[in-house]
Amino acid sequence: EAQVTQNPRYLITVTGKKLTVTCSQNMNHEYMSWYRQDPGLGLRQIYYSMNVEVTDKGDVPEGYKVSRKEKRNFPLILESPSPNQTSLYFCASSPAGQWFQPQHFGDGTRLSIL
Amino acid sequence: GIQVEQSPPDLILQEGANSTLRCNFSDSVNNLQWFHQNPWGQLINLFYIPSGTKQNGRLSATTVATERYSLLYISSSQTTDSGVYFCAVGNSGGSNYKLTFGKGTLLTVNP
Numbered sequence: 001e002a003q004v005t006q007n008p009r010y011l012i013t014v015t016g017k018k019l020t021v022t023c024s025q026n027m028n029h030e031y032m033s034w035y036r037q038d039p040g041l042g043l044r045q046i047y048y049s050m051n052v053e054v055t056d057k058g059d060v061p062e063g064y065k066v067s068r069k070e071k072r073n074f075p076l077i078l079e080s081p082s083p084n085q086t087s088l089y090f091c092a093s094s095p096a097g098q099w100f101q102p103q104h105f106g107d108g109t110r111l112s113i114l
Numbered sequence: 115g116i117q118v119e120q121s122p123p124d125l126i127l128q129e130g131a132n133s134t135l136r137c138n139f140s141d142s143v144n145n146l147q148w149f150h151q152n153p154w155g156q157l158i159n160l161f162y163i164p165s166g167t168k169q170n171g172r173l174s175a176t177t178v179a180t181e182r183y184s185l186l187y188i189s190s191s192q193t194t195d196s197g198v199y200f201c202a203v204g205n206s207g208g209s210n211y212k213l214t215f216g217k218g219t220l221l222t223v224n225p
Binding site (some may be wrong): 033041042043052058103107 | 115157158159194211213217
């Protein structure tokens with residue numbers, strides 16, 4: 001089954017404790033992206049990657065890091081999480097040659113940073 | 115960056131009614147997509163429609179790129195249509211592959 005898998009689905013942690021949210025897709029897609037969703041703000045893009053070792057900033061990259069060492073994986077790293085990063089996070093993927101094609105989303109990761 | 119405005123922010127319908135959701139954007143785009151987020155939080159792509167008209171069952175969408183807006187039509191609404199509808203746009207000129215989302219329209223369909 002074609003899917004984008006995020007882990008964990010839920011996490012409560014404390015300020016400053018480094019965490020990683022993993023994202024994996026099994027569709028051989030080149031384009032992958034991270035979004036955060038906050039009430040009243042819709043979804044905002046954090047980072048995206050057009051292919052292995054190619055990443056670029058979205059609209060709200062501050063406080064986040066990403067890496068793309070393998071095509072299927074695109075982890076989101078919070079080196080020193082802060083309460084303002086409490087949010088619902090989504091990973092998405094699509095074929096890069098067809099960036100214009102619909103994006104497939106994971107089921108989301110709800111992070112709470114105390 | 116591109117600004118995206120969606121209207122109305124909230125919409126309440128009785129089952130069977132029709133509705134039109136609007137997405138205005140501030141610049142030319144070559145990527146426009148409509149998404150539905152169901153009450154369980156899952157995001158489902160409805161249409162990729164940077165221009166023209168598409169239909170899928172009870173849903174259809176029209177984008178008038180020259181006037182910088184897109185419309186999503188829902189006919190004979192059902193309770194399962196409830197959720198938030200997002201419009202997302204992008205322009206890959208300059209090798210910029212960002213997608214910008216609107217704040218969404220919250221649709222509630224009552225039985």
